[in-house]
Amino acid sequence: MGGNAVLQSREGPLLASLKESVINFETETLVELCRNYLELGLDANKAVFEGLIPGMLEVGRLYEEQIYFIPEMLMCAETLYTGLEIFQPHMTSSVQHAKGKILIGVVEGDVHDIGKNLVRMMFEIAGYQVTDLGRDVPMDVFLKTALNEDFNLVCMSSMMSTTMYEMKTLIKNLKEKKPELKVMIGGAPVSKLHAIKWRADGYAPDAQKALVVVQQLLNTIKLINEERRL
Structure with missing residues:
Protein backbone atom coordinates (compact mmCIF):
# COMPACT_ATOMS: atom_id res chain seq x y z
CA MET A 1 0.00 0.00 0.00
CA MET A 91 -5.52 26.20 7.87
CA THR A 92 -5.59 27.80 4.44
CA SER A 93 -8.54 30.00 3.53
CA SER A 94 -10.53 28.71 0.58
CA VAL A 95 -12.64 31.85 0.49
CA GLN A 96 -10.08 34.63 0.27
CA HIS A 97 -11.60 35.74 -3.04
CA ALA A 98 -15.06 36.04 -1.52
CA LYS A 99 -14.60 37.48 1.97
CA GLY A 100 -17.13 40.03 3.11
CA LYS A 101 -19.12 41.46 5.99
CA ILE A 102 -22.16 39.51 7.13
CA LEU A 103 -25.04 40.49 9.42
CA ILE A 104 -26.88 37.61 11.08
CA GLY A 105 -29.77 37.25 13.51
CA VAL A 106 -32.98 35.45 14.49
CA VAL A 107 -36.15 37.38 13.69
CA GLU A 108 -38.41 38.97 16.28
CA GLY A 109 -40.50 36.61 18.40
CA ASP A 110 -38.13 33.65 18.03
CA VAL A 111 -35.60 32.73 20.74
CA HIS A 112 -34.20 29.59 19.06
CA ASP A 113 -30.62 30.42 18.15
CA ILE A 114 -28.64 27.16 18.12
CA GLY A 115 -28.78 26.87 14.33
CA LYS A 116 -27.90 30.54 13.91
CA ASN A 117 -24.93 30.14 16.24
CA LEU A 118 -23.63 27.18 14.23
CA VAL A 119 -23.97 29.14 10.99
CA ARG A 120 -22.13 32.11 12.52
CA MET A 121 -19.39 29.77 13.71
CA MET A 122 -18.98 28.34 10.20
CA PHE A 123 -18.70 31.84 8.73
CA GLU A 124 -16.12 32.95 11.29
CA ILE A 125 -14.01 29.84 10.80
CA ALA A 126 -14.04 30.51 7.05
CA GLY A 127 -12.72 34.02 7.64
CA TYR A 128 -15.78 36.23 7.24
CA GLN A 129 -16.42 39.27 9.42
CA VAL A 130 -19.71 38.56 11.19
CA THR A 131 -21.97 40.84 13.23
CA ASP A 132 -24.41 38.78 15.29
CA LEU A 133 -27.57 40.56 16.45
CA GLY A 134 -28.60 37.53 18.50
CA ARG A 135 -32.14 36.20 18.82
CA ASP A 136 -35.60 37.80 18.97
CA VAL A 137 -34.25 40.80 17.04
CA PRO A 138 -36.80 43.63 16.57
CA MET A 139 -37.38 44.46 12.93
CA ASP A 140 -36.31 48.08 13.34
CA VAL A 141 -32.98 46.96 14.83
CA PHE A 142 -32.40 44.55 11.94
CA LEU A 143 -33.26 47.25 9.40
CA LYS A 144 -31.28 50.04 11.02
CA THR A 145 -28.16 47.91 11.38
CA ALA A 146 -28.37 46.47 7.86
CA LEU A 147 -28.97 49.84 6.22
CA ASN A 148 -26.58 52.00 8.23
CA GLU A 149 -23.54 49.74 8.03
CA ASP A 150 -21.64 48.39 5.06
CA PHE A 151 -22.71 44.74 4.92
CA ASN A 152 -22.48 42.53 1.85
CA LEU A 153 -25.00 40.02 3.12
CA VAL A 154 -27.83 39.75 5.66
CA CYS A 155 -28.67 36.31 7.05
CA MET A 156 -31.88 35.78 9.00
CA SER A 157 -33.46 32.69 10.49
CA SER A 158 -36.59 31.45 12.21
CA MET A 159 -37.35 28.10 13.79
CA MET A 160 -41.07 28.81 14.22
CA SER A 161 -43.83 28.91 11.62
CA THR A 162 -45.46 31.70 13.62
CA THR A 163 -42.45 34.01 13.27
CA MET A 164 -41.03 33.04 9.88
CA TYR A 165 -43.20 35.60 8.07
CA GLU A 166 -41.24 38.34 9.82
CA MET A 167 -38.55 37.50 7.27
CA LYS A 168 -40.90 38.23 4.37
CA THR A 169 -41.59 41.74 5.66
CA LEU A 170 -37.96 42.34 6.55
CA ILE A 171 -36.75 41.28 3.09
CA LYS A 172 -39.33 43.56 1.45
CA ASN A 173 -38.16 46.55 3.50
CA LEU A 174 -34.49 45.81 2.89
CA LYS A 175 -34.93 45.42 -0.87
CA GLU A 176 -36.93 48.65 -1.12
CA LYS A 177 -34.28 50.67 0.67
CA LYS A 178 -31.10 48.87 -0.41
CA PRO A 179 -31.82 46.63 -3.43
CA GLU A 180 -28.18 45.64 -3.95
CA LEU A 181 -27.97 44.04 -0.49
CA LYS A 182 -28.00 40.24 -0.63
CA VAL A 183 -30.24 38.30 1.77
CA MET A 184 -30.10 34.65 2.83
CA ILE A 185 -32.73 32.87 4.94
CA GLY A 186 -32.94 29.58 6.83
CA GLY A 187 -34.63 27.69 9.64
CA ALA A 188 -36.66 24.53 10.15
CA PRO A 189 -40.02 25.74 8.71
CA VAL A 190 -38.38 27.65 5.85
CA SER A 191 -37.91 26.24 2.35
CA LYS A 192 -36.33 27.25 -0.93
CA LEU A 193 -39.83 28.06 -2.18
CA HIS A 194 -40.21 30.65 0.59
CA ALA A 195 -36.89 32.19 -0.46
CA ILE A 196 -38.10 32.48 -4.06
CA LYS A 197 -41.50 33.92 -3.11
CA TRP A 198 -40.03 36.43 -0.67
CA ARG A 199 -37.23 37.48 -3.07
CA ALA A 200 -34.39 36.28 -0.85
CA ASP A 201 -31.14 35.78 -2.75
CA GLY A 202 -30.24 32.55 -1.00
CA TYR A 203 -31.54 29.72 1.17
CA ALA A 204 -29.68 27.11 3.21
CA PRO A 205 -31.16 24.17 5.15
CA ASP A 206 -28.14 23.82 7.46
CA ALA A 207 -24.85 25.40 8.52
CA GLN A 208 -22.65 23.58 6.02
CA LYS A 209 -24.88 24.48 3.08
CA ALA A 210 -25.03 28.07 4.37
CA LEU A 211 -21.29 28.47 3.88
CA VAL A 212 -21.51 27.23 0.28
CA VAL A 213 -24.39 29.62 -0.49
CA VAL A 214 -22.52 32.55 1.06
CA GLN A 215 -19.46 31.83 -1.05
CA GLN A 216 -21.62 31.81 -4.18
CA LEU A 217 -23.46 35.02 -3.28
CA LEU A 218 -20.33 36.96 -2.40
CA ASN A 219 -18.54 35.74 -5.50
CA THR A 220 -21.49 37.08 -7.50
CA ILE A 221 -21.17 40.45 -5.76
CA LYS A 222 -17.46 40.55 -6.55
CA LEU A 223 -18.04 39.77 -10.24
CA ILE A 224 -20.73 42.47 -10.51
CA ASN A 225 -18.45 45.05 -8.90
CA GLU A 226 -15.58 44.12 -11.21
CA GLU A 227 -17.81 44.49 -14.28
CA ARG A 228 -18.95 47.93 -13.11
CA ARG A 229 -15.33 49.06 -12.87
CA LEU A 230 -14.59 48.04 -16.47
Whole structure:
Protein backbone atom coordinates (compact mmCIF):
# COMPACT_ATOMS: atom_id res chain seq x y z
CA MET A 1 0.00 0.00 0.00
CA GLY A 2 1.42 3.39 -1.04
CA GLY A 3 2.08 6.28 1.33
CA ASN A 4 -0.97 8.27 0.22
CA ALA A 5 -3.21 5.24 0.59
CA VAL A 6 -1.91 4.67 4.11
CA LEU A 7 -2.61 8.29 5.05
CA GLN A 8 -6.11 8.11 3.58
CA SER A 9 -6.82 4.93 5.50
CA ARG A 10 -5.89 6.70 8.73
CA GLU A 11 -7.59 9.99 7.90
CA GLY A 12 -11.16 8.64 7.92
CA PRO A 13 -11.01 7.12 11.41
CA LEU A 14 -9.30 10.25 12.75
CA LEU A 15 -12.03 12.50 11.33
CA ALA A 16 -14.68 10.26 12.89
CA SER A 17 -12.85 10.38 16.23
CA LEU A 18 -12.60 14.18 16.09
CA LYS A 19 -16.36 14.35 15.56
CA GLU A 20 -17.06 11.96 18.45
CA SER A 21 -14.73 13.86 20.77
CA VAL A 22 -16.71 17.06 20.20
CA ILE A 23 -20.03 15.27 20.73
CA ASN A 24 -18.79 13.66 23.95
CA PHE A 25 -16.94 16.84 25.09
CA GLU A 26 -13.68 14.89 25.50
CA THR A 27 -11.23 17.77 25.33
CA GLU A 28 -8.07 15.90 26.34
CA THR A 29 -8.76 13.17 23.81
CA LEU A 30 -9.41 15.78 21.15
CA VAL A 31 -6.09 17.52 21.79
CA GLU A 32 -4.22 14.25 21.28
CA LEU A 33 -6.19 13.50 18.11
CA CYS A 34 -5.46 16.96 16.70
CA ARG A 35 -1.74 16.54 17.28
CA ASN A 36 -1.71 13.07 15.72
CA TYR A 37 -3.64 14.40 12.73
CA LEU A 38 -1.17 17.24 12.14
CA GLU A 39 1.87 15.01 12.67
CA LEU A 40 0.63 12.89 9.77
CA GLY A 41 0.60 16.00 7.58
CA LEU A 42 -3.13 15.78 6.93
CA ASP A 43 -5.31 18.71 5.82
CA ALA A 44 -6.30 20.96 8.75
CA ASN A 45 -9.21 22.44 6.77
CA LYS A 46 -10.63 18.97 6.32
CA ALA A 47 -10.22 18.26 10.03
CA VAL A 48 -12.32 21.31 10.87
CA PHE A 49 -15.02 21.02 8.21
CA GLU A 50 -15.33 17.21 8.17
CA GLY A 51 -14.47 16.46 11.79
CA LEU A 52 -15.08 19.25 14.28
CA ILE A 53 -18.00 21.03 12.61
CA PRO A 54 -20.06 17.87 11.91
CA GLY A 55 -19.58 17.04 15.58
CA MET A 56 -21.01 20.41 16.62
CA LEU A 57 -23.87 20.08 14.15
CA GLU A 58 -24.78 16.79 15.81
CA VAL A 59 -24.60 18.52 19.19
CA GLY A 60 -27.08 21.08 17.87
CA ARG A 61 -29.43 18.28 16.85
CA LEU A 62 -29.13 16.65 20.28
CA TYR A 63 -29.95 19.98 21.89
CA GLU A 64 -32.99 20.57 19.70
CA GLU A 65 -34.26 17.09 20.62
CA GLN A 66 -33.67 17.86 24.32
CA ILE A 67 -31.15 15.06 24.69
CA TYR A 68 -28.47 17.64 25.45
CA PHE A 69 -29.03 20.81 27.45
CA ILE A 70 -27.14 24.07 28.02
CA PRO A 71 -24.34 22.55 30.19
CA GLU A 72 -23.58 19.88 27.57
CA MET A 73 -23.71 22.48 24.79
CA LEU A 74 -21.18 24.66 26.59
CA MET A 75 -18.80 21.77 27.23
CA CYS A 76 -19.04 20.65 23.59
CA ALA A 77 -18.37 24.21 22.42
CA GLU A 78 -15.31 24.40 24.68
CA THR A 79 -13.99 21.17 23.16
CA LEU A 80 -14.68 22.49 19.66
CA TYR A 81 -12.84 25.76 20.25
CA THR A 82 -9.87 23.89 21.71
CA GLY A 83 -9.61 21.99 18.44
CA LEU A 84 -10.01 25.16 16.39
CA GLU A 85 -7.16 26.84 18.26
CA ILE A 86 -4.89 23.94 17.37
CA PHE A 87 -5.91 23.71 13.70
CA GLN A 88 -6.35 27.38 12.73
CA PRO A 89 -2.61 28.19 12.36
CA HIS A 90 -2.41 25.32 9.86
CA MET A 91 -5.52 26.20 7.87
CA THR A 92 -5.59 27.80 4.44
CA SER A 93 -8.54 30.00 3.53
CA SER A 94 -10.53 28.71 0.58
CA VAL A 95 -12.64 31.85 0.49
CA GLN A 96 -10.08 34.63 0.27
CA HIS A 97 -11.60 35.74 -3.04
CA ALA A 98 -15.06 36.04 -1.52
CA LYS A 99 -14.60 37.48 1.97
CA GLY A 100 -17.13 40.03 3.11
CA LYS A 101 -19.12 41.46 5.99
CA ILE A 102 -22.16 39.51 7.13
CA LEU A 103 -25.04 40.49 9.42
CA ILE A 104 -26.88 37.61 11.08
CA GLY A 105 -29.77 37.25 13.51
CA VAL A 106 -32.98 35.45 14.49
CA VAL A 107 -36.15 37.38 13.69
CA GLU A 108 -38.41 38.97 16.28
CA GLY A 109 -40.50 36.61 18.40
CA ASP A 110 -38.13 33.65 18.03
CA VAL A 111 -35.60 32.73 20.74
CA HIS A 112 -34.20 29.59 19.06
CA ASP A 113 -30.62 30.42 18.15
CA ILE A 114 -28.64 27.16 18.12
CA GLY A 115 -28.78 26.87 14.33
CA LYS A 116 -27.90 30.54 13.91
CA ASN A 117 -24.93 30.14 16.24
CA LEU A 118 -23.63 27.18 14.23
CA VAL A 119 -23.97 29.14 10.99
CA ARG A 120 -22.13 32.11 12.52
CA MET A 121 -19.39 29.77 13.71
CA MET A 122 -18.98 28.34 10.20
CA PHE A 123 -18.70 31.84 8.73
CA GLU A 124 -16.12 32.95 11.29
CA ILE A 125 -14.01 29.84 10.80
CA ALA A 126 -14.04 30.51 7.05
CA GLY A 127 -12.72 34.02 7.64
CA TYR A 128 -15.78 36.23 7.24
CA GLN A 129 -16.42 39.27 9.42
CA VAL A 130 -19.71 38.56 11.19
CA THR A 131 -21.97 40.84 13.23
CA ASP A 132 -24.41 38.78 15.29
CA LEU A 133 -27.57 40.56 16.45
CA GLY A 134 -28.60 37.53 18.50
CA ARG A 135 -32.14 36.20 18.82
CA ASP A 136 -35.60 37.80 18.97
CA VAL A 137 -34.25 40.80 17.04
CA PRO A 138 -36.80 43.63 16.57
CA MET A 139 -37.38 44.46 12.93
CA ASP A 140 -36.31 48.08 13.34
CA VAL A 141 -32.98 46.96 14.83
CA PHE A 142 -32.40 44.55 11.94
CA LEU A 143 -33.26 47.25 9.40
CA LYS A 144 -31.28 50.04 11.02
CA THR A 145 -28.16 47.91 11.38
CA ALA A 146 -28.37 46.47 7.86
CA LEU A 147 -28.97 49.84 6.22
CA ASN A 148 -26.58 52.00 8.23
CA GLU A 149 -23.54 49.74 8.03
CA ASP A 150 -21.64 48.39 5.06
CA PHE A 151 -22.71 44.74 4.92
CA ASN A 152 -22.48 42.53 1.85
CA LEU A 153 -25.00 40.02 3.12
CA VAL A 154 -27.83 39.75 5.66
CA CYS A 155 -28.67 36.31 7.05
CA MET A 156 -31.88 35.78 9.00
CA SER A 157 -33.46 32.69 10.49
CA SER A 158 -36.59 31.45 12.21
CA MET A 159 -37.35 28.10 13.79
CA MET A 160 -41.07 28.81 14.22
CA SER A 161 -43.83 28.91 11.62
CA THR A 162 -45.46 31.70 13.62
CA THR A 163 -42.45 34.01 13.27
CA MET A 164 -41.03 33.04 9.88
CA TYR A 165 -43.20 35.60 8.07
CA GLU A 166 -41.24 38.34 9.82
CA MET A 167 -38.55 37.50 7.27
CA LYS A 168 -40.90 38.23 4.37
CA THR A 169 -41.59 41.74 5.66
CA LEU A 170 -37.96 42.34 6.55
CA ILE A 171 -36.75 41.28 3.09
CA LYS A 172 -39.33 43.56 1.45
CA ASN A 173 -38.16 46.55 3.50
CA LEU A 174 -34.49 45.81 2.89
CA LYS A 175 -34.93 45.42 -0.87
CA GLU A 176 -36.93 48.65 -1.12
CA LYS A 177 -34.28 50.67 0.67
CA LYS A 178 -31.10 48.87 -0.41
CA PRO A 179 -31.82 46.63 -3.43
CA GLU A 180 -28.18 45.64 -3.95
CA LEU A 181 -27.97 44.04 -0.49
CA LYS A 182 -28.00 40.24 -0.63
CA VAL A 183 -30.24 38.30 1.77
CA MET A 184 -30.10 34.65 2.83
CA ILE A 185 -32.73 32.87 4.94
CA GLY A 186 -32.94 29.58 6.83
CA GLY A 187 -34.63 27.69 9.64
CA ALA A 188 -36.66 24.53 10.15
CA PRO A 189 -40.02 25.74 8.71
CA VAL A 190 -38.38 27.65 5.85
CA SER A 191 -37.91 26.24 2.35
CA LYS A 192 -36.33 27.25 -0.93
CA LEU A 193 -39.83 28.06 -2.18
CA HIS A 194 -40.21 30.65 0.59
CA ALA A 195 -36.89 32.19 -0.46
CA ILE A 196 -38.10 32.48 -4.06
CA LYS A 197 -41.50 33.92 -3.11
CA TRP A 198 -40.03 36.43 -0.67
CA ARG A 199 -37.23 37.48 -3.07
CA ALA A 200 -34.39 36.28 -0.85
CA ASP A 201 -31.14 35.78 -2.75
CA GLY A 202 -30.24 32.55 -1.00
CA TYR A 203 -31.54 29.72 1.17
CA ALA A 204 -29.68 27.11 3.21
CA PRO A 205 -31.16 24.17 5.15
CA ASP A 206 -28.14 23.82 7.46
CA ALA A 207 -24.85 25.40 8.52
CA GLN A 208 -22.65 23.58 6.02
CA LYS A 209 -24.88 24.48 3.08
CA ALA A 210 -25.03 28.07 4.37
CA LEU A 211 -21.29 28.47 3.88
CA VAL A 212 -21.51 27.23 0.28
CA VAL A 213 -24.39 29.62 -0.49
CA VAL A 214 -22.52 32.55 1.06
CA GLN A 215 -19.46 31.83 -1.05
CA GLN A 216 -21.62 31.81 -4.18
CA LEU A 217 -23.46 35.02 -3.28
CA LEU A 218 -20.33 36.96 -2.40
CA ASN A 219 -18.54 35.74 -5.50
CA THR A 220 -21.49 37.08 -7.50
CA ILE A 221 -21.17 40.45 -5.76
CA LYS A 222 -17.46 40.55 -6.55
CA LEU A 223 -18.04 39.77 -10.24
CA ILE A 224 -20.73 42.47 -10.51
CA ASN A 225 -18.45 45.05 -8.90
CA GLU A 226 -15.58 44.12 -11.21
CA GLU A 227 -17.81 44.49 -14.28
CA ARG A 228 -18.95 47.93 -13.11
CA ARG A 229 -15.33 49.06 -12.87
CA LEU A 230 -14.59 48.04 -16.47
